[in-house]
Amino acid sequence: MVPLNYYLILSAIVFAIGVVGVLIRRNLIVVLMSIELMLNAVNLTFIAFARQLGSMAGQVAVFFVLSVAAAEAVIGLAIIISVFRHRRTLDPQEMQLLKW
Amino acid sequence: MVSAEFSTVASDLLRWIPLIPLCAAVFNLFWGRAWGNKTAGALACAAVGASFAIALYLFWQLPPTGILRDPVYTWLESGSFKVNVSFQVDALAAVMLLIVTGVGFLIHIYSLGYMAHDDGFSRFFIYLNLFIFFMLLLVMADNLLLLFVGWEGVGLCSFLLISFWYQDHNNTIAGNKAFIVNRIGDFGFTLGIFLLVTGLGRQGVWTLDFLELQKYTQLLSPTMISAITLLLFVGATGKSAQIPLFVWLPDAMAGPTPVSALIHAATMVTAGVYMTARLHFLFVLAPSTLSLIAWIGAATAFFAATIALTQNDIKKVLAYSTISQLGYMFLAAGMAAFGAAIFHVFTHAFFKACLFLGSGSVIHALGGEQDMRKMGGLRSRMPITYWTYVIATLAIAGAPFTAGFFSKDLILWEAFSRGAVILWVIGVITAGLTAFYMFRQLFMVFHGECRADDHAKAHLHESPPVMTFPLVILAIGSIFSGWLGAPEYLWGSRWEHWLQRFGAAATHEGSVQTEIRITVLTLAVVAVGIYWAYAKYGRAAAMGAPSAAEQGFFYRLSLNKFYVDEIYDYLFVRPFTACARFFAEFIDPRVIDGAVNGVAAVARGLSWVWCGLQTGNVQHYATGLLVGTLALLAYFLGQS
Numbered sequence: 001m002v003p004l005n006y007y008l009i010l011s012a013i014v015f016a017i018g019v020v021g022v023l024i025r026r027n028l029i030v031v032l033m034s035i036e037l038m039l040n041a042v043n044l045t046f047i048a049f050a051r052q053l054g055s056m057a058g059q060v061a062v063f064f065v066l067s068v069a070a071a072e073a074v075i076g077l078a079i080i081i082s083v084f085r086h087r088r089t090l091d092p093q094e095m096q097l098l099k100w
Numbered sequence: 101m102v103s104a105e106f107s108t109v110a111s112d113l114l115r116w117i118p119l120i121p122l123c124a125a126v127f128n129l130f131w132g133r134a135w136g137n138k139t140a141g142a143l144a145c146a147a148v149g150a151s152f153a154i155a156l157y158l159f160w161q162l163p164p165t166g167i168l169r170d171p172v173y174t175w176l177e178s179g180s181f182k183v184n185v186s187f188q189v190d191a192l193a194a195v196m197l198l199i200v201t202g203v204g205f206l207i208h209i210y211s212l213g214y215m216a217h218d219d220g221f222s223r224f225f226i227y228l229n230l231f232i233f234f235m236l237l238l239v240m241a242d243n244l245l246l247l248f249v250g251w252e253g254v255g256l257c258s259f260l261l262i263s264f265w266y267q268d269h270n271n272t273i274a275g276n277k278a279f280i281v282n283r284i285g286d287f288g289f290t291l292g293i294f295l296l297v298t299g300l301g302r303q304g305v306w307t308l309d310f311l312e313l314q315k316y317t318q319l320l321s322p323t324m325i326s327a328i329t330l331l332l333f334v335g336a337t338g339k340s341a342q343i344p345l346f347v348w349l350p351d352a353m354a355g356p357t358p359v360s361a362l363i364h365a366a367t368m369v370t371a372g373v374y375m376t377a378r379l380h381f382l383f384v385l386a387p388s389t390l391s392l393i394a395w396i397g398a399a400t401a402f403f404a405a406t407i408a409l410t411q412n413d414i415k416k417v418l419a420y421s422t423i424s425q426l427g428y429m430f431l432a433a434g435m436a437a438f439g440a441a442i443f444h445v446f447t448h449a450f451f452k453a454c455l456f457l458g459s460g461s462v463i464h465a466l467g468g469e470q471d472m473r474k475m476g477g478l479r480s481r482m483p484i485t486y487w488t489y490v491i492a493t494l495a496i497a498g499a500p501f502t503a504g505f506f507s508k509d510l511i512l513w514e515a516f517s518r519g520a521v522i523l524w525v526i527g528v529i530t531a532g533l534t535a536f537y538m539f540r541q542l543f544m545v546f547h548g549e550c551r552a553d554d555h556a557k558a559h560l561h562e563s564p565p566v567m568t569f570p571l572v573i574l575a576i577g578s579i580f581s582g583w584l585g586a587p588e589y590l591w592g593s594r595w596e597h598w599l600q601r602f603g604a605a606a607t608h609e610g611s612v613q614t615e616i617r618i619t620v621l622t623l624a625v626v627a628v629g630i631y632w633a634y635a636k637y638g639r640a641a642a643m644g645a646p647s648a649a650e651q652g653f654f655y656r657l658s659l660n661k662f663y664v665d666e667i668y669d670y671l672f673v674r675p676f677t678a679c680a681r682f683f684a685e686f687i688d689p690r691v692i693d694g695a696v697n698g699v700a701a702v703a704r705g706l707s708w709v710w711c712g713l714q715t716g717n718v719q720h721y722a723t724g725l726l727v728g729t730l731a732l733l734a735y736f737l738g739q740s
Contacts, residue, residue, distance in 0.1 A: 019726060022719070022722055023719055023722055023723055023726070024719070031719075092717065092718050092719055093717060093719070095716070095717075095718070096715060096716030096717050097716060098716050099714045099715060099716030
């Protein structure tokens with residue numbers, strides 16, 4: 001059986017990749033995908049601990065996260081499409097209207 | 101002088117006396133314009149007439165030492181301090197009631213004719229009714245606070261009525277002047293009330309009720325009473341136009357003439373005299389205040405009379421004569437002869453209202469002309485006005501067996517018999533001056549050639565009956581109202597008996613012989629005044645523009661009212677406006693606005709430092725979030 005630490009390390013790596021993606025990518029769709037990456041990294045930890053501890057609570061949490069992630073993807077993509085229609089770009093650096 | 105000797109009778113009727121005019125005012129306020137002038141005017145007159153009828157009925161029922169009381173409700177209650185809205189009528193208040201409602205009623209009727217062509221007809225009657233209401237409140241109040249409500253109320257109505265024709269800027273300025281000068285007096289008045297309440301309160305008696313006050317005055321120290329009465333008298337100088345606060349009354353002639361008759365002759369300005377008489381139990385305990393009152397009264401009487409000598413505006417002459425007569429009243433009050441003061445109030449109400457209404461009739465006939473140099477010869481064209489004016493002029497000058505003769509003589513006799521010879525001399529000289537300026541006016545207006553322009557001459561007419569009827573009644577009153585207070589050597593005074601409690605029936609040391617001699621002397625001075633006026637203005641040749649001799653120093657001094665307005669302007673008004681301008685142009689924009697703007701500027705400056713952080717870039721924020729989270733994480737992990 002694969003030890004718990006392996007799962008956690010993998011999860012941390014995936015989470016870090018997600019964070020970096022959110023912070024540096026210049027395309028909103030990729031940023032959204034990076035967020036999904038972070039969510040799934042967290043899901044992985046939940047599952048690993050659920051399995052390790054023999055508890056269903058972790059799995060239930062995963063279902064919640066999945067459904068929220070699905071909703072978020074729907075809304076996020078809708079916003080992205082409408083932003084793109086409006087501005088013909090998806091670069092977050094270009095979207096700096098909300099400041100003083 | 102203890103309250104035990106009063107018999108108090110409860111009467112529900114009292115509240116209706118002020119309430120009816122108030123109701124009429126409210127009705128006219130909402131429906132006056134809709135109902136039209138006729139109904140509004142009739143309602144207003146009927147309301148005051150009804151009040152007069154009730155007042156007469158109560159007067160009939162009132163025993164000389166009795167008091168009618170009508171407690172309506174408790175207004176304020178704080179611990180043992182309690183102020184009621186309740187009315188009381190004793191002999192003094194009954195007399196004032198009759199003056200206010202009776203003369204007020206006649207003036208209302210007169211106004212029907214005088215204001216007939218005015219756009220603000222119903223508004224005028226609302227103000228008049230409101231004024232009567234407040235005046236009745238003042239007269240019938242059973243405590244000082246309610247009296248003060250009426251006191252302020254008549255001030256307000258006076259302001260409204262003086263600036264009644266507000267389209268003319270000068271009228272509104274005159275209204276403001278009256279209001280502001282009265283405020284100065286009222287400031288003293290309120291301080292007096294405060295001092296009275298706290299002074300008695302320190303002794304454990306919290307009250308403003310007149311009867312209670314009378315019972316407990318001996319608890320106050322003499323200096324305290326002096327201070328209280330002085331402050332109250334400051335209020336009286338404002339309301340009753342005495343030196344130094346008389347300046348508003350001549351300007352108050354800007355209002356319609358019936359207003360001048362109602363407010364500035366017959367009723368409102370007598371409020372100060374009434375107040376001193378009402379609080380006579382306080383004033384008699386303060387001899388220093390009393391002598392000050394007497395001196396100010398005499399000085400005002402003389403001073404105003406000298407100004408009236410040269411005025412050319414028909415109403416200005418009457419205004420200064422009012423101030424002068426009020427001076428007589430305060431002279432009597434200062435002699436502690438409050439009955440005599442109120443007696444002069446009573447007779448003065450008739451002849452002064454008659455004079456004002458008569459001058460209103462003249463002004464009406466000449467289409468608004470008030471300059472006496474452009475009048476003259478109106479005798480034949482306006483016989484009723486002329487004859488009533490003659491009677492009232494005789495009365496104010498103090499011709500024998502007219503009202504003014506009895507009341508003025510009583511005051512002068514009080515002054516003489518109590519040893520105030522200098523005051524008496526001033527009073528006698530003033531009587532001569534009064535005779536001069538009143539007959540000067542009579543000759544200038546009604547005798548000689550008519551100097552009005554042709555247009556005015558063509559429209560010259562006697563006033564309609566609705567205006568002459570009150571004149572006739574008032575002229576009758578100008579003769580017979582004085583007969584109530586005849587001296588002992590004639591048929592004796594009912595008046596002194598009636599107002600015994602208010603110091604009228606003081607025991608006089610002087611004999612009847614001296615009294616008659618004094619009277620004859622006064623009459624001689626009056627006759628000289630009349631002859632002087634006849635010599636100067638009575639003959640047709642002497643009429644017209646003033647000769648070069650009249651351009652002397654004293655003539656100009658008097659014509660310009662001793663420059664009192666100018667002096668006040670330099671001493672008080674200008675420093676005050678300069679001060680106000682300093683605050684408006686420096687303190688307000690620099691200091692106050694500066695503080696507010698300074699706070700805002702500091703906040704904005706600080707925000708400049710930090711607003712660089714807000715880039716609008718979501719990824720920067722996310723980075724900040726990450727750094728913060730990591731920092732927190734490191735901190736908590738480091739802790740455990």
